[in-house]
Amino acid sequence: MRKAGFMPDVIAYGGDWNPEQWPEETWEQDVALMREAGVNRVSVGIFSWSLLEPVEGVFDFDWFDRVMDLLAANGIGANLATPTASPPPWFGEAYPEALPVDADGRRLYHGSRQGFCPSSPIYREKALRIAEQVATRYRDHPALVMWHVHNEYGCHNARCYCDTSAAAFRAWLRTHHSSLDALNEAWGTAFWSQRYSDWSQILPPRATPSFTNPGQQLDFRRFSSDALVELYIAERDLLKRLAPGVPATTNLMAGAHWDMDCWAFAAELDVVSTDHYLIGARPEPHIDLAFAADYARSLNGGRPWLLMEHSTSAVNWQPRNLAKTPGELRRNALTHLARGADGIMFFQWRASRAGAEKWHSAMLPHAGTGTKIWREVRALGAELGELGHVAGSTVTADVAILIDHASVWAQDHPAQPVAGLDPVEEAKRWHAALWRAGVTSDLAHPEGDLTGYRLVLVPALYLVSDSGAANLADFVRRGGVALVGPYSGIVDEHDRVRLGGYPGAWRDLLGVSVEEFFPLERPIRLSSGATGSVWSEVAHVAGAKVLDAYATGEPAWTRNEWGEGAAHYLTTRFDDESFAEVVATVCAEAGVEPAAEAGPGVEVVRRSHPGGRSYLFAINHTEEDAVVKTPAGEAVTVRAGDARVIPV
Template sequence: MNRPAPTPAASLTRVPGLLYGGDYNPEQWPEEVWAEDAALMREAGVTMVTVGVFSWARLQPGPDSWDFAWLDRLLDLLHSHGIAVDLATATASPPAWLVRADPTVLPVTADGVRLEFGSRQHYCPSSPAYRDAALRLTRALAERYARHPALALWHIHNEYGDHVAECFCPRSAEHFRAWLRERYGTVEALNHAWGTAFWSQRYATYDEIEPPRTAPGPVNPTQLLDWRRFCSDALLALHRAEREVLTEVSPGIPATTNFMSMFKALDYWEWARHEDFVSDDAYPDPSDPRAHVAASLNYDLMRSLKGNAPWLLLEQAPSAVSWRPVNVPKKPGLQRLWSLQALARGADGVMYFQWRASRAGAEKFHSALLPHRGTASRGWAETVRFGAELGRLADVAGSRLDADVAIVLDWDSWWALEGADHPSARMRWPDLLRPWYAALHARGITVTFVPPDADLAGYRAVLAPSLYLLRPEQARRIADHVRGGGHLVCGPFSGVVDIHDHIHDGGAPGPLREVLGLSVDEFWPVPDGESTALASGAEATLWTEWIVPEGAETVDTYASGSLAGLPAVTRHAYGAGTAWYVSGHLAEGIGDVLDRALGAAGVRPVLDVPEGVEVTVRTGAQGTYLFLLNHGDQPARTPLTGAYAAGGTDLLTGRAVHDKVTLEPLGAAVVRVAPVSAPVPESAPGAGSGSGSGLDSDSDSPGGTAP
């Protein structure tokens, strides 16, 4: 079941190589500073900057007044220095004159409080006044700059849903009712979907329906689920409207909007369909020793959203942010390592917030490529050094990652899973996913995220840490994958409800019952601070289930508590494949289950790596690139085996790499792999994170160290 070789991708923009730069806010500075900035950008190797994200009030000082002259001069200056521009539509924060002229532009909370001007993203997604003004601005920008030689990319809006993902005002209520009419047609169909026979909630007309504002008790769960769907769609409609203007006026210029990693409020599967390429804003916490694992997860998602195509890290912090309770800076070398991690996970560029550190405003303590101390600062030295390194990695652009393992992610299921009045409020999608992903990351196994209706052909294994909401047609795709020889590992609380958040006939796992070969008799959540032991030595926290095998064989049992002696982990032969079910939240113990399931599926790590070393492979028209990153605080050696046994050249240092790569703490290597002239044995199946370190070898190759 080998997947086909990846198809080389075109560059994200017309700018060659890997993109490097950051948000530039020249309106915060006297114009005489701009020339200095442009010269320093050249010195640092910057290839593109984002301009105008929060410039609406400067571009349009009043309803019928415009000021583009400063932006004309800026784009001309940047172009003359060889700097491309990612031009924002500036629509993320309406100016004061607009919200004072029409206060209904401002959003309203579920408690009826209208949020005020003075921050950012202060708009109601359903406001006609906001939409009209935003499209007017977008058209004015597109008509003026569509053919400017500096323009390489359109940056639509900014971080949709960041501060305001929903609004409960009367206009939003009208919009919600219109969305419901389109979805259900008759009010009778809506009453069935929402189960309004419960608690006398039946509606006679759509006019009786309001958003799920604060109520005396629990709100109808299907109403809440539809509200989540509507809010994502309402923001997407704004994005698509701006995109349509840009496509009309400036055809051929790519457009993107910056996502926010694994963000609950927006269904990024649907949003990604309307992007030329995916871009992301990511801010791992330097004080968290495991932050790189969560970052890797988010980057894998960004890569997956458009079928493993290259993506762009559009924002990250050069050092400290300004919005955590304690804002820890990045120690020397960490900015470089984490930037290389984005490339290792498929990015074709790394950009930052921001270029020059602000002197005023809420983000004046946020780090920048050019810090407050200027060119004498540590941060500036790292900015210049990394820009030079990116130039040596230019050939990586356009190459791709692929994976044999898919993780199923569905926003509908996420929204429904985290509804109220469930057996446990602790079952939250990110918490269920992280241990599974961490186990794969430690083993050097690359994954692709897929929606539940994806084509699963070619994946050796499909993992579903939780699929609380599952439609029958989605379950059939998963079952067909197993029947055809694939392997499935399914986590607890899956197959519970349908598209309307109604319990499936017969209970869980609903339409997965046949492929898993079992039924769930009763959910058995674990109280806070307690755990349930398994016979294997693993422990379940948060959740367990009383399951009844109906053809599945028991692999592990509960060894303590009320479920002692009952199955905890099962395996079911189904057609030519195998389906595993994990009925408890095993956290650390999930790795052992995945080792067995993935080993049987023939999944192998890229290389056997020491603890703390991350490894991926990108393949493209220019070659194959092996990324090795040492997140640990000790030197690490990784032997090159299998397809990488011939070694190659570390592009960061220009040195030849032979039988192993040695990395200092926070060190990295990007090895252009030499072709293997003869067959070599594959690495051992099911290798763990600590095997094959090669620390006792007397043959050493310097593979790149932290600066």
């Protein structure tokens, strides 16, 4: 089933176009070059509020009419943005009370972007007014393909601590806790004399002399995420009322930005779109890219999704902004395509001459068309034009990795047993082990539908609700295989410890009871020869079989039969080579196989049309030629640094 926002047999290709940054005489040249590069989609208007409404209540759309008409005349579709991510200077001057405030009480002023408090009624009023102007004017325009609502919600203002936010937080708490007594119980306010006797006493977790209350911090993160979702819904509903039938989305930053609940956002989108940028400090950033792409696909329920932004080469915001090597642009784009994207777009079309992102790469670089970037942009556009038949196909994964923003937020509290067990990095590490094994995986919410998976991985899921805990147990009972990592199932949804021995939520499922955590200062040797690092536990089996142990005899890896399936448990962080063996063991037990046989560093993913054609994407990230053996036994050579799309 296709989601709205895509054209049959077409891969959307293009990027953010910001014509307002350039003299109008360049616009015709831009569009001609777009056609030459195979561009069929651009995002426009994202940061145009100060030009569309230069003075409060005074609107100027004449110049933007010419932009939209130019796109329509050249057959280029528009993801038309509501420009609400960056209020104009007049907004901050007229309404300083609507500007964001940080946890230290500093008011943040205009001069960058996202300069507003998400809970401000003034901001919402002005944002809806400009959105209404845009929608009313362009709802029937032939260039309009999709609404691009706002831009990267919460990227810089995910949480505001002002008095307006405090009042909104208290209102949110009243709807999520049945009484003040219930809130006090949930937050454990008997500790440190924090018990509230009136709702008015509750504040956001502003700067305090010591640790803030964990329950308060967790609920404030939930409230702040919900406030951003509510802003999106308000704009989306207005657009749907004025332009029914036009799909709406906003660009998430799945896999990279954890300040808002992507599961909650995705449920409100007509089609999931996301942005992804390589982190140069990572030794294998293409694997991190694969994680983000798999997350975006999972957020869209396995259906095709849209890559709204990535870079042609270097970005501008990292300590060392690495340029992409020859062929890397193509490999990155095809990885997203392989993992379910039906649109490949960049930030931005033409590299800026001025402003904070002038050193961010673009499809048309500062040096013009006689460049590596331009040649690769043109070649990619031609290739995607020939791959239109892939559009609409989907990726089926036999493995799911459980991930939950609330658990990440709870574990982010500084008062933890150890600082080196980062839940996001653990999820990425487990995903990377599957990647190296040629196994494609989804990400799933702990309370989501696990039907259809053979294997479920649970890395460092510190917080889980009762229903989430039961969901995994039911999956195993029905015949599934689970692998649970250390520091999982420890607290309930309010960040309260589950008593009686860890891992409280899954003690029976795993057949293990842990009496104490022992964070490690240095790696230790296990009986198998593997090493464990960062973390260990004093555990006792209660029905489980020990597969590996510490020198002291306590279990490091266990397996417990549960119903028709089995649940494995790790009490330490295995070294990479040994962990790969653990993953291979549970994959074999669950009947999970790679998409194809390939050597190290070669990425293999399969997309399929229901009951129809399938395509094996083979992407060689190494400097040596590689041979990929398809499921049919065909040996296909993929040259060093190259990629192939093989019908299977």
